[in-house]
Amino acid sequence: MLIRDVPVEPDAETARDWLLGELSKPPYQAARPSWFDRIAQAIGDWLDSLRVPDGAGLSGLVPLIVVLVVVALIVVAFLVFGRPRLNRRSQVKPGALFGADDARSAAELRASAARAAAQGDFTVAVEEAFRALARQLAERTVVLTAPGTTARDFALRAGEAFPGRRDELGGCAGLFDGVRYLDEPGTRGDYDRISALDRQLQIERPAALERVDHEVVR
Numbered sequence: 660m661l662i663r664d665v666p667v668e669p670d671a672e673t674a675r676d677w678l679l680g681e682l683s684k685p686p687y688q689a690a691r692p693s694w695f696d697r698i699a700q701a702i703g704d705w706l707d708s709l710r711v712p713d714g715a716g717l718s719g720l721v722p723l724i725v726v727l728v729v730v731a732l733i734v735v736a737f738l739v740f741g742r743p744r745l746n747r748r749s750q751v752k753p754g755a756l757f758g759a760d761d762a763r764s765a766a767e768l769r770a771s772a773a774r775a776a777a778q779g780d781f782t783v784a785v786e787e788a789f790r791a792l793a794r795q796l797a798e799r800t801v802v803l804t805a806p807g808t809t810a811r812d813f814a815l816r817a818g819e820a821f822p823g824r825r826d827e828l829g830g831c832a833g834l835f836d837g838v839r840y841l842d843e844p845g846t847r848g849d850y851d852r853i854s855a856l857d858r859q860l861q862i863e864r865p866a867a868l869e870r871v872d873h874e875v876v877r
Contacts, residue, residue, distance in 0.1 A: 756790055756804055757813075757839070765795035769857070772850065781845035782838045788853040789835040795857065796820070801865045810835045820865035827856050 763771070772787035793813055796802045802817045814832035818825030831853045837843035 756793060757808065757810055757835070761790065761794075763790075763794070765791045765798055768794055769854075772854070776847070776850050781847055781850050783845070784850040785834055785838045785845035785853060788850055788857065789831055792831070792853060792857040792860065793817075795861060799865075810839075817860075821860060821863060822866060824856065824860065824863075827852075831856055 761768075768787050768791035772784045772791060775781070775783040775787060789810065793802070793804055793810075796817060797804050801820050802813060804813060810832040811829075814828040817828050821828070834845070834849045834853060838845045838849075
């Protein structure tokens with residue numbers, strides 16, 4: 660009998676090395692599940708968990724119903740309200756507003772207009788009220804203002820977003836231009852008209868939104 664024919668009894672460490680070497684051979688590696696197999700198995704296990712157990716009755720349907728309702732609500736929200744606009748608003752920074760570098764918010768402009776009206780200065784009140792109207796639409800990313808934007812241009816673009824208010828927007832822009840550039844005196848009626856339109860637009864949903872562009876909005 661040759662020495663190589665004598666059975667070998669390896670120690671534990673040697674046996675482990677032999678086993679690892681054997682399992683590393685291509686046939687064994689090919690039999691291992693891939694990452695795709697593991698993902699498919701996980702999805703299958705999740706779907707199995709949604710199945711109604713035998714004899715569970717309606718109580719077994721509760722988890723599945725909850726999942727379906729949540730998914731349906733998300734889909735409906737996207738269809739009705741569109742994509743969230745938080746990112747849009749975060750990109751818009753206040754700046755130029757009808758020839759002035761004004762970073763005040765719509766609320767601050769409204770308060771300024773109200774103070775001027777209370778003091779009887781309706782020329783300033785009309786200016787500030789129209790600026791407040793424009794700023795609130797910019798804050799909502801409905802109509803954006805940039806250096807060079809005029810009241811007329813703003814009113815035309817706002818009319819695209821609110822077709823039913825197109826004429827009133829044009830009229831209020833004319834009031835602003837009158838007191839701002841033509842030295843026309845503002846009146847209580849002018850101020851009330853712009854303020855009323857501002858309140859109406861706050862609660863109305865626009866038909867369209869302008870594209871946010873970092874190079875346009877200051």
